[in-house]
Amino acid sequence: MTLPGPAQKQTARSGRLISDRTVLIIIVFTTLVLLLGSAVLQRIVFRAEAPTGILGLDPNRLNLTAAQTATFKIKLSGSEETPVVGSQLKLVYNPEQLEVVNYLSSQGWQTVSSRSALGELAWVLVPEEQKGVLLKAGRDLELGTVQVKALKTGGGKIEFDQALTLVTTLALDWPSLPQRLSLTFQGAVGAVGLTSDNPPPPVEPITGLSSEVGSANQRLSPLGKAPKVITGNSSAILVFPLNRPGLVSLEYGATPGLGREVSALQAENQPVLQLVNLEAETIYYYRYRISEANSTVIGPLQTIRTRSLSSDNPAKDQVKAILAASRGNSYDLYLQFFSPDNQLLTKLKPRLDIRKINDLDYSPDQTKVLIGEAEETGGIYKLPISGSGKITAQLMVDDSPIGWYEISLNPLSDSQPKTPVTPTADLGALQQLLAASLLIVLILGFSFVRLARIH
Amino acid sequence: MTAAISFGLIFSSAKLKNLNQGEIILGGLPERYCPKEAQLLIVAGRPLPRHILPSINQEKTRVTDRSIPIADCRRVDLRVILGKKEAVYQVYLKLPRALAFQLNVSWPTRKTVYYYPPLGDLDDNNLINDQDLELVKNELFSTAAPTSDLDGDQQVTVLDYNLVRLNQQAGESRPDGQPWRAK
Numbered sequence: 001m002t003l004p005g006p007a008q009k010q011t012a013r014s015g016r017l018i019s020d021r022t023v024l025i026i027i028v029f030t031t032l033v034l035l036l037g038s039a040v041l042q043r044i045v046f047r048a049e050a051p052t053g054i055l056g057l058d059p060n061r062l063n064l065t066a067a068q069t070a071t072f073k074i075k076l077s078g079s080e081e082t083p084v085v086g087s088q089l090k091l092v093y094n095p096e097q098l099e100v101v102n103y104l105s106s107q108g109w110q111t112v113s114s115r116s117a118l119g120e121l122a123w124v125l126v127p128e129e130q131k132g133v134l135l136k137a138g139r140d141l142e143l144g145t146v147q148v149k150a151l152k153t154g155g156g157k158i159e160f161d162q163a164l165t166l167v168t169t170l171a172l173d174w175p176s177l178p179q180r181l182s183l184t185f186q187g188a189v190g191a192v193g194l195t196s197d198n199p200p201p202p203v204e205p206i207t208g209l210s211s212e213v214g215s216a217n218q219r220l221s222p223l224g225k226a227p228k229v230i231t232g233n234s235s236a237i238l239v240f241p242l243n244r245p246g247l248v249s250l251e252y253g254a255t256p257g258l259g260r261e262v263s264a265l266q267a268e269n270q271p272v273l274q275l276v277n278l279e280a281e282t283i284y285y286y287r288y289r290i291s292e293a294n295s296t297v298i299g300p301l302q303t304i305r306t307r308s309l310s311s312d313n314p315a316k317d318q319v320k321a322i323l324a325a326s327r328g329n330s331y332d333l334y335l336q337f338f339s340p341d342n343q344l345l346t347k348l349k350p351r352l353d354i355r356k357i358n359d360l361d362y363s364p365d366q367t368k369v370l371i372g373e374a375e376e377t378g379g380i381y382k383l384p385i386s387g388s389g390k391i392t393a394q395l396m397v398d399d400s401p402i403g404w405y406e407i408s409l410n411p412l413s414d415s416q417p418k419t420p421v422t423p424t425a426d427l428g429a430l431q432q433l434l435a436a437s438l439l440i441v442l443i444l445g446f447s448f449v450r451l452a453r454i455h
Numbered sequence: 456m457t458a459a460i461s462f463g464l465i466f467s468s469a470k471l472k473n474l475n476q477g478e479i480i481l482g483g484l485p486e487r488y489c490p491k492e493a494q495l496l497i498v499a500g501r502p503l504p505r506h507i508l509p510s511i512n513q514e515k516t517r518v519t520d521r522s523i524p525i526a527d528c529r530r531v532d533l534r535v536i537l538g539k540k541e542a543v544y545q546v547y548l549k550l551p552r553a554l555a556f557q558l559n560v561s562w563p564t565r566k567t568v569y570y571y572p573p574l575g576d577l578d579d580n581n582l583i584n585d586q587d588l589e590l591v592k593n594e595l596f597s598t599a600a601p602t603s604d605l606d607g608d609q610q611v612t613v614l615d616y617n618l619v620r621l622n623q624q625a626g627e628s629r630p631d632g633q634p635w636r637a638k
Contacts, residue, residue, distance in 0.1 A: 085621065088613035112616060115596035124595055124613045130620065256624055287571075296558075297569040299483075301622070 069101060069149045075140040085132040087125045087143055095119035101147040108133055109143055121146075132283065134305055137342060227288065228322045230336050233280040233307045233344055235378030237334050239324040240271045240290070248273060252286035256301060272324045272332065276377060278306045307344040307379060319395065323407060331409055333383040335374075337397060344379045352383065352393040352405075385409065476565050479531040479548065479558070483571030485618075487607025489528035494555075496520045496547040497536065498630055517631075518544065525550075537562050547627060548572075549635045552605060554626025555581050573626075574605055575619035581626040581635050587619045 076084060091100065095118050105111050105125050114123035125143055127133040135141045228239040240248050248271040249263035264271045278284060284306065288299040320336040333352075337345040352371050370391070372384040385391075391407050497518040519536055526532060531548060542562055549555035553572040560568070575583040577590045591603040594611040601611045605618050629635060 086613040086617045112613075113592055113595040122596055124616060126613070126616070126620065130623075256621065296566055298571060301571070301573070 066150055066153045069147055071145055071147045073145050074143045076135060076143055084135045084141060085127065088122070089125065089143070090120065090122040091146060092120050093148065097151055099149045099151055101149050103144060103146045105144040106142040111144075132303075134283075228324075229304055230320055230322055230334055230380055231304050231306050232278075232336070232377065232379030233346070234276065234278050235380055236275040236278060236284070236304050236306065237322065237324075237380055238273045238275070238286075238288075239322050239334075240273070240288070247291040249289045249291075250275075250286055251289075252284050254279075254282060254284055256285050258285060258287060272326070274377070278378065280306050281308045282306050321405075323409075329386050329388050329409070331385045333385055333407070335381040335383060335395075336379060337381075346376065346379045348376075348381070348397050349399075350374050350381050350383065350395065350397045352385075352391075353396055354391050354393040357387065357389060357391050476567055477532070477534040477537075477563065479533065479546070479568045479570060481525075481529045481531070481550070481572060482569050484529075484553075484574060485606035485614075488552075488574065488605065489607065490525050490550050490553075492522045492524050493531060493551070494521075494549040494635060495523045495531070495536070496629060497533075498545045498547070499542050500545070533560070533562075539563060545630065547629060549581065549626070551579065552576050554583060554622075554624065555628075555635055557627040573622040573624060575622040576626065577603055577605075577619065579635070581628070583619060583623045583625075585623075588616070588623075591616050591619050 074089065076087070091103075093100070100116070100121050103111075103114075103121065103123065108128055109125050110128050112124045112126055114121070116122075133141060230237050238250065247263065249261060250273050251258040251261050252275060253259035262273055262275060264273050275284070275286075282305065283303050285301055285303055287301050288297075290297045290299075320338075322334045324332050324334065326332055335350055337348055337350070339345055351374065354370060357370075370385055370387050374381045374383045376382075385407070388409050391409065393405055393407060395405055497520075499516045499518050523531065523536070533546065537544065540562070544560050544562055546558045546560050547555060548558075548570075550572055553574045554576055556570060556572055558568055558570065573583065575587055577587040591605075591611060594601050594603040595613075595616060597611060601609065603611045603615055605615045606612075608614075626635075
């Protein structure tokens, strides 16, 4: 047995030292690569937003190596809560460079039908629940995924044509919803150039869909606009801006077959219908019937969705309000409060501190003569107010100020009664206006001649 | 002369305004859905509870049972049919590819009646069900002349599919128990 010499000792020591350094370098290098990689991955996840038509991926942005796959998630996002009942999507790609490996619908959705051709894939998706899926404001709704494979290295061209994505066919005012369709492409592809120099395509509001379904509702409604609706977790309020005598009744139910009915005969002002004992987070169908002196209108089938049950956190973020005239100078202010994450808030104590009535300053103590106690039904608060004119008030919730509001206690002025508009009625109105103008001219002319004779 | 023109205009506008009285105006339909005619059945008398209807001889009270033209794709004029005789009528109307509905009308009326018929009865059996859904599903993406095109855009899309899917229900039956004639 021989002892190791100095040279051998140095080799062993240096070998251990090199090994430690290598490990250190590998750790640092790996960390950097991971950090860089995650940064790159984050950068290649981007959103393309467009109303209808083509959502494109620039070929320069999609740079796959041969046989590499990329998965794209198809998501819908919107700025207002609305039920989504179907979507028709079309994917156009360069068949020489790309191949669609598969396309899957997300949970809760089903593919009804599809058609594939060279460089093109089209399919129709509907929610499994007939009632539709609720697209929550500011949140994404995932419809499905598409996986593509590169046939050869280089930029591939891929476009989505989702012009027929259908948000809802039931809501009366859905064409006016500030809805955005958005597709999110997400995948570990070798995308390049995704910097602020390459912003997503410009965003425009959805147009064109309104002509497809239901736009006739708007013209034929005697309201001129849809009833104002706020929904709680177990109740809903519908205020009909009718402003003239009429019997309003409402059939409603959890299915299109309806089954429950509520009605309100309002001799004057705005009929208010309250639906109670509803289930939370459920879509309810309703159809209104308005019987007036000259017409009866049976409304289209529409939907409302009750809200989820929530905590009792103080509300700071969002307030929704409907003012409805009841009788004379009496009004009901219906209020709803939401948390920053858009959850309905209950068990609050709202009140209005009035500071001005028609430019006259008041102390908070005097507000009690105008405003009663707020009562809550299923997340909707009703504040009875009496008076007329304009009041300036601070909304308080649990003694915390929410914001200042100006309330006009003459809602009839901002929602004049609308008669059904038909071409003949329009012509009649025009003729009446012309006739009235001619009569005024005639009367003024006679008056002028008489005065001239007298003088 | 100005006064004469004014009174003439007022008179004619009043006349024009009355045009819609006694009409049923159809709403809530896709703009390009344009039915040319509808099946109309009018029965005199107030509606009776369903359980005693079969015992009533409807033939004696039937006013009319025929096809009538639809003006401007949306208006059904009852005045020509009902004249000026005062009575209460049950008016049944069935549009092509839509469910039949029934309205009670006290005649003569000064009212204009608006109705939003559910569309989607592709086989015109007065029932929107899975059979209709299957018909429209089979024609999605079809390049041939579509027969399931409800909204009149000359193609069968998710819009047509959803009209059928969301309107699934039964229409109003004829009071004599007979089926509605197919279009």
